[in-house]
Amino acid sequence: PDAITVGELAQRMAVRGAEVVKSLMKIGTMATINQTIDAETAELIVEEFGHKAKRVSESDVEEGLKGGPDREEELQPRAPVVTVMGHVDHGKTSLLDALRKTDVVGGEAGGITQHIGAYQVKLPSDNRITFIDTPGHAAFTEMRSRGATVTDIVILVVAADDSVMNQTVEAINHAKAAGVPIIVAINKCDKPDANPDRVRQELLNYGVIVEEMGGEDLAVEVSAINREGLDKLEEAILLQAEILELKANPDRPGEGSVIEAKLEKGRGPVATVLVQRGTLRQGDIFVAGSEWGRVRALINDRGEQVKEAGPSEPVEVLGLQGTPKAGDEFVVVENEQRAREISEFRQEQRRQKEIAASGRGSLEQMLSRI
Ligand code: GDP
Numbered sequence: 001p002d003a004i005t006v007g008e009l010a011q012r013m014a015v016r017g018a019e020v021v022k023s024l025m026k027i028g029t030m031a032t033i034n035q036t037i038d039a040e041t042a043e044l045i046v047e048e049f050g051h052k053a054k055r056v057s058e059s060d061v062e063e064g065l066k067g068g069p070d071r072e073e074e075l076q077p078r079a080p081v082v083t084v085m086g087h088v089d090h091g092k093t094s095l096l097d098a099l100r101k102t103d104v105v106g107g108e109a110g111g112i113t114q115h116i117g118a119y120q121v122k123l124p125s126d127n128r129i130t131f132i133d134t135p136g137h138a139a140f141t142e143m144r145s146r147g148a149t150v151t152d153i154v155i156l157v158v159a160a161d162d163s164v165m166n167q168t169v170e171a172i173n174h175a176k177a178a179g180v181p182i183i184v185a186i187n188k189c190d191k192p193d194a195n196p197d198r199v200r201q202e203l204l205n206y207g208v209i210v211e212e213m214g215g216e217d218l219a220v221e222v223s224a225i226n227r228e229g230l231d232k233l234e235e236a237i238l239l240q241a242e243i244l245e246l247k248a249n250p251d252r253p254g255e256g257s258v259i260e261a262k263l264e265k266g267r268g269p270v271a272t273v274l275v276q277r278g279t280l281r282q283g284d285i286f287v288a289g290s291e292w293g294r295v296r297a298l299i300n301d302r303g304e305q306v307k308e309a310g311p312s313e314p315v316e317v318l319g320l321q322g323t324p325k326a327g328d329e330f331v332v333v334e335n336e337q338r339a340r341e342i343s344e345f346r347q348e349q350r351r352q353k354e355i356a357a358s359g360r361g362s363l364e365q366m367l368s369r370i
């Protein structure tokens, strides 16, 4: 820890390696880009470049980034976050579209118009459900691989005229590995050859035991096309949510996950985030993965600009400096300096990992950056 390569030092100061080599020569130290210099020498160089030297370790930078646990009395109920999974053509997209239309605000001006990767439905009962609407569910699998789970409940869509297929089994395995409860939506029940009993029977082989078969997993017969059974499906979601006792503290700096992110012409980097804890507000400074930003605007799934978003609310965020990845965690920080520090630290770590992974190619990589 008390030494650093010339190349690494140059990267941290965002200057060319050759400039650092030159600067070292001035103080009588001959070193190439891959050579290590001691901390004292590094500090001299850093000051030479007009920076303030600060030796940081991972724990320094990352510590306290995410706030501590909440007290029980700070927690308030939050909407369940639901992901729809299942075999291709079994009706995931159709079901998400149909569920989107059950939104009671939908009849009024606006309604859920934006495809931002997630949307929240308000039911006549005033309850809300958040649906993740990401193509291929990249976010879900990606996040799982990083150990983070945004989804509270998986809706497993199985077509009643086709039954359990290999992507059905994959979805079951994902959900079970993540410890997320499954609600089965037996779809296409309007079809003359629909056989919901066969679906329930076959699911037994994969450890999904629905109530009709003496188990505890919820299953609902639906038709996404005819918009039948959707209220029952939503009831089942709310019932499952009640069992899960989903709660979060809205009165703290916002934290959550990136659902989707892209660079848009004229808008810059745009990320859809799901707030999981606290409240994200306009003007907040935040870190998302190895990127940072200041919230310039928040836009909800109705295309409306909003001032803030609380737990389980999906919202589009403008104001990032770069484009984060789906599955990245975001967290609001105290100030810009902190945000920059974390972002630079993580970018540096990523570079180091890439260099380490590339093995013998590392020298060329180092040199190519000079
Ligand atoms: P995905 O691949 O799982 O997203 O499936 P889609 O939503 O794209 O649906 C695949 C096909 O099944 C489309 O032709 C839909 O119109 C049809 N489909 C979806 N839901 C239903 C349903 O409830 N009943 C019937 N009859 N067809 C459906």
Ligand code: MG
Pocket: 092, 093, 094
């Ligand atoms: Mg689809």
